[in-house]
Amino acid sequence: MGTRRVIKEFLTYRNPGPLNLPKGKGFGHPTDTHIVLPSWLFEDEVNYYAAKFDKIGFTGGINYYRNFDLNWELTAPWTGAQVKIPVKFVVGDQDLVYKSLGVEDFIHKGGFKKFVPFLEEVVMLEGVAHFIQQEKPDEISKHIHDFIKKFH
Incomplete structure (x- = not known):
């Protein structure tokens, strides 16, 4: 190929x-x-x-x-560990990982929040796949900037 x-x-x-x-x-x-x-x-x-x-x-x-x-x-030593800092999760709605093996339900139906208790927001970018930083660089940069500036 x-x-x-x-x-x-x-x-x-x-x-x-x-x-x-x-x-x-x-x-x-x-x-x-x-x-x-x-x-x-x-x-x-x-x-x-x-x-x-x-x-x-x-x-x-x-x-x-x-x-x-x-x-x-x-x-294995970290099984069940939680991410205990504020989090904003950004994903593309066409991401093959997001759309496979129950990941979408895990994120939106409470499973993710159990491991990321300070999850503040899940952002789903429409028409975007796995390489979100390349596909939508301006949007990703804005999401990162807006999230970080809250901590000043």
């Missing part, structure tokens, strides 16, 4: 729910399908990321998922 293609596919993925990569179909469509980049992503950026991943590969990122069991073991 090639590194550039993988980068483009991953950054433009808009199928909320668990990531499904069927063998031989890449990201669910033929790998020679033209990808139109969204307004927030430029060919120069894709080329930059691809050049970096061409040098080091994807193994580091993939190893995180290969090590789920070990990650759970290593973080």
Whole structure:
């Protein structure tokens, strides 16, 4: 498929729910399908990321998922721990993590609040996927700034 293609596919993925990569179909469509980049992503950026991943590969990122069991073991001492500082949570409504495995219900139906008792606000950006800081940089910056300035 090639590194550039993988980068483009991953950054433009808009199928909320668990990531499904069927063998031989890449990201669910033929790998020679033209990808139109969204307004927030430029060919120069894709080329930059691809050049970096061409040098080091994807193994580091993939190893995180290969090590789920070990990650759970290593973080076991913090099971049930709470985040006890004020929090504003921002997520895109098209984020594949947000839309998978019950995460959306967990966030909005009280589960998240149990672990983040000082959760002040959940902001859902419409039409935004996993890379919110790239897709909506001005909105994200404003949310961060507005949240931080409350503490002055």
